[in-house]
Amino acid sequence: MFKRVICILSIVFLVSSCSVWKKTIRFLGISKKETIENNYSIREVDQIIQSGMSYKGVPYRTGGTDRKGMDCSGLLFRIYTDQLYQIPRLSKDQAQFGLPVSIQEAQVGDWIFFATNQAKVINHSGIISQIKSANEVYFLHASTSKGVREDNLYTKYWLGSYVKIIRPFKN
Incomplete structure (x- = not known):
């Protein structure tokens, strides 16, 4: 016994x-x-961010996923595809493809979602590319007016449109 x-x-x-x-x-x-574990290694996140940075300056194009033009969810889709990962194509589906984290827990590589222009639903996405300080959290996204670029979350416009951050699943 x-x-x-x-x-x-x-x-x-x-x-x-x-x-x-x-x-x-x-x-x-x-x-x-x-705590929420990061599914990607530091090296993998670095490669994903480097891939994303290579698209800076690409113009905005609705539905686009290449250097001719891309939209926000197309940018995320492209940079993960470049690294041979499969993720959903649309922002609304991407927003469900991970576990939520608070702004204070955000890390480089987390995905960030917005409801811009008083929208009631998520209509914009990006990936956190740099965290310089508590008030300097930069994300890479495809802006409708300026194409692929980095912006600071802690501006009146972006903070006012912020919905959530997720730590994406590794697929």
Whole structure:
């Protein structure tokens, strides 16, 4: 009987140290730890951001996903495709493709979403490209007027349109 209890406790201990178990209990909401793990390595995030930066200056084009022109969700789609990752194409679907994080928890590589021009739904997306300080969080996006560029979240316009940030799933 004692050996059986020790064996069961050993199995529980081993399973509880497994990363799959940790992610599962966090997903189910029974974990005391509230941090969100980054699915991408620092190197992978750096490559994704470098890919995105290579598109700076590309003009805006609705539905576009190439150097001739791209829209905001097309930019995200293109830079992940460049690195051989599959993500949803549309902003509304991209906004569901990860776990939410607060502005204070944001990291480079997280996706940011907006409802611009008094829209009631998400209609704009970007990727956090640099965090210089608490009030300097830059994101890369495809602006309708200026094409692919970086902007600071902490401006009146962007902060007023901000909806959420997610840490994307790795696919």
